[in-house]
Amino acid sequence: MQEPVRFDPSARLATDQIEALQRGDRRAIEAALRSVFPDLRLRLHRLLGPRHDLDDAVQDALIEVASALRGFEGRSTLRTFAARITVRVAYRYFRRPRVETVELAALADPDDPEARVASRQTLRRLARCLEKMSEKRRVTFVLCCVEGMPPAEVAEIEGVPSLVIRARLMQARSELARLMKGDPYVDAMTRASRGSEP
Amino acid sequence: MSEREQEPVDVLATMLRGGLPSAIDDRARDALLERAIDASSQARPQPTRRRSPVWALAVAAAVLLGLLSLPSAQAPWPSDLTLATGDRVHVVAGSDVAFERLDDRERRIALTTGAAVFDVASIEASVFEVTTPELSVVVRGTVFGVERVGERTFVRVYEGRVEVRDHGVVTQLARNESYASGAGIAPHADDGPLERLGRELAARRDAEPHVPAVAVIAPAPIQPQIVQPIVEAPAVQDISPTPRAMPRRAGVDVSDLEGWLAAGRFEDARARAHDERLLGRTGDAWRFGNVEARALQGLGRVDEAAALYDELVDEAPPDDRAALAFRAASARLDRLGDAHGALASLDRTSFDGTALQERALGLRARALDRAGESDAAARVAGEYLARYPEGGLAELMRALTRR
Numbered sequence: 284m285q286e287p288v289r290f291d292p293s294a295r296l297a298t299d300q301i302e303a304l305q306r307g308d309r310r311a312i313e314a315a316l317r318s319v320f321p322d323l324r325l326r327l328h329r330l331l332g333p334r335h336d337l338d339d340a341v342q343d344a345l346i347e348v349a350s351a352l353r354g355f356e357g358r359s360t361l362r363t364f365a366a367r368i369t370v371r372v373a374y375r376y377f378r379r380p381r382v383e384t385v386e387l388a389a390l391a392d393p394d395d396p397e398a399r400v401a402s403r404q405t406l407r408r409l410a411r412c413l414e415k416m417s418e419k420r421r422v423t424f425v426l427c428c429v430e431g432m433p434p435a436e437v438a439e440i441e442g443v444p445s446l447v448i449r450a451r452l453m454q455a456r457s458e459l460a461r462l463m464k465g466d467p468y469v470d471a472m473t474r475a476s477r478g479s480e481p
Numbered sequence: 482m483s484e485r486e487q488e489p490v491d492v493l494a495t496m497l498r499g500g501l502p503s504a505i506d507d508r509a510r511d512a513l514l515e516r517a518i519d520a521s522s523q524a525r526p527q528p529t530r531r532r533s534p535v536w537a538l539a540v541a542a543a544v545l546l547g548l549l550s551l552p553s554a555q556a557p558w559p560s561d562l563t564l565a566t567g568d569r570v571h572v573v574a575g576s577d578v579a580f581e582r583l584d585d586r587e588r589r590i591a592l593t594t595g596a597a598v599f600d601v602a603s604i605e606a607s608v609f610e611v612t613t614p615e616l617s618v619v620v621r622g623t624v625f626g627v628e629r630v631g632e633r634t635f636v637r638v639y640e641g642r643v644e645v646r647d648h649g650v651v652t653q654l655a656r657n658e659s660y661a662s663g664a665g666i667a668p669h670a671d672d673g674p675l676e677r678l679g680r681e682l683a684a685r686r687d688a689e690p691h692v693p694a695v696a697v698i699a700p701a702p703i704q705p706q707i708v709q710p711i712v713e714a715p716a717v718q719d720i721s722p723t724p725r726a727m728p729r730r731a732g733v734d735v736s737d738l739e740g741w742l743a744a745g746r747f748e749d750a751r752a753r754a755h756d757e758r759l760l761g762r763t764g765d766a767w768r769f770g771n772v773e774a775r776a777l778q779g780l781g782r783v784d785e786a787a788a789l790y791d792e793l794v795d796e797a798p799p800d801d802r803a804a805l806a807f808r809a810a811s812a813r814l815d816r817l818g819d820a821h822g823a824l825a826s827l828d829r830t831s832f833d834g835t836a837l838q839e840r841a842l843g844l845r846a847r848a849l850d851r852a853g854e855s856d857a858a859a860r861v862a863g864e865y866l867a868r869y870p871e872g873g874l875a876e877l878m879r880a881l882t883r884r
Contacts, residue, residue: 312521316518325538328500328502329498338513342513345516425497428491433737433739435737444614456490459493460490471618
């Protein structure tokens with residue numbers, strides 16, 4: 284029985300792994316896709332918001348990643364490589380009309396129905412606000428603030444200087460703060476995180 | 482953007498982070514993967530990218546210009562600068578080098594195009610830093626070259642040791658080793674337009690009494706400008722990424738930690754910034770301290786944050802002291818209700834001529850009022866109104882003067 288092939292998406296690949304991908308080795312490509320799949324789907328969900336064609340976007344991104352792996356030279360990690368393609372696919376889907384919105388999952392304490400309703404309303408509002416933002420700012424906000432990527436890595440993914448990403452991040456934060464100002468659930472959460480103020 | 486605006490955004494980011502897509506079972510996932518592999522293998526192989534004749538002409542012209550602007554092999558030494566500290570910088574003609582900061586404590590140089598060799602005197606207590614869009618280099622006494630080709634940076638060490646931080650991965654380079662951004666280290670520091678000079682300078686160093694030499698290279702916290710590549714980057718194979726003479730260890734820079742803060746990873750950022758601050762290798766300890774203090778604020782440990790900001794005021798360069806003192810004072814007054822503490826923080830440095838002058842004056846008036854010193858508060862508020870009659874705090878200051 285053959286050893287299962289494993290890839291660490293956050294590490295630089297070994298030469299034999301890169302060669303296997305460039306050869307089009309099916310097991311290697313499948314292992315590489317499997318390693319980036321969870322991040323890729325979650326990232327598309329965060330970028331595109333709740334929508335029914337999420338898995339269409341995931342499929343498109345996987346096909347593009349699989350095709351591009353044959354030219355992968357190992358200069359970046361698989362994670363960054365896949366993120367670059369995922370973001371590109373997301374830009375395409377931003378322009379597609381949304382057929383139907385999916386109900387958002389509640390985030391708050393499941394034992395507190397009021398909090399659950401409030402958080403769901405806030406999330407809905409947040410999704411609408413993100414849609415109002417420019418695509419570039421939205422991508423920057425999701426990658427930097429939600430996913431915690433350093434601006435330098437986002438700059439590499441977007442192919443722009445990191446100074447541009449920092450500027451977009453500042454604009455995105457400012458715009459989102461303005462759009463979401465006065466949201467009672469966010470205000471309550473903010474006060475709770477501050478701890479002291481009423 | 483004010484601090485007050487930032488915090489709700491972090492709450493929103495945390496909410497968004499917690500939202501998961503609808504669950505997908507293993508069979509559906511495997512089907513997606515399989516279809517992707519099948520579709521990609523059926524797709525026609527991508528033809529070799531061909532540049533249009535216009536592009537080919539443009540690239541040829543650019544390469545020609547680049548060659549004309551670089552010295553030939555027989556050319557004399559390139560431009561030679563000697564800084565007041567005794568450090569010497571040899572720059573290839575046509576390079577774009579900016580001296581961003583030159584004082585007793587810090588020398589920061591940005592290299593965006595071309596190549597340079599740096600012969601840095603042993604300076605234990607200060608910082609010598611060179612940045613490129615891919616890397617930044619903090620040095621204490623060594624001879625090394627930095628070259629930017631296309632969008633990659635090559636570092637070659639001719640004498641001493643170098644520590645490279647490239648996207649969070651730290652690599653130490655010994656003498657005669659080189660590093661390529663995105664590829665790793667190679668055993669021989671050869672090639673490069675300044676190799677001959679670098680080796681000669683290293684030989685001169687050898688003849689001198691031995692001085693311990695250490696250099697640290699970290700990821701670039703700044704991006705000075707966009708540089709269009711004029712030549713194709715050399716193939717990765719030229720750099721031979723596999724040999725690793727020195728151990729690697731994970732590392733972060735201030736911008737990484739700021740990303741963590743932006744993502745609400747306050748505890749991670751605090752712990753890492755604290756460690757980096759204590760290490761204090763790069764002379765940027767206060768910057769890590771600043772991140773640590775902001776993380777403490779994010780964690781609700783405002784009193785600790787304010788104390789740390791106060792402490793950092795004495796460590797930071799003069800230009801940055803005002804911001805730290807203001808943060809300390811603001812946290813003490815608005816979050817801890819400690820008016821006397823806020824006044825003490827404001828007294829730690831001068832705000833004259835800084836961007837925070839107006840806000841610091843307003844804060845002082847409010848702190849004095851909160852401390853029960855109404856007369857002094859009215860006097861400072863009057864001073865504010867005299868200077869900034871249309872200022873953002875003018876209404877509040879008028880109210881203080883009326884009391």
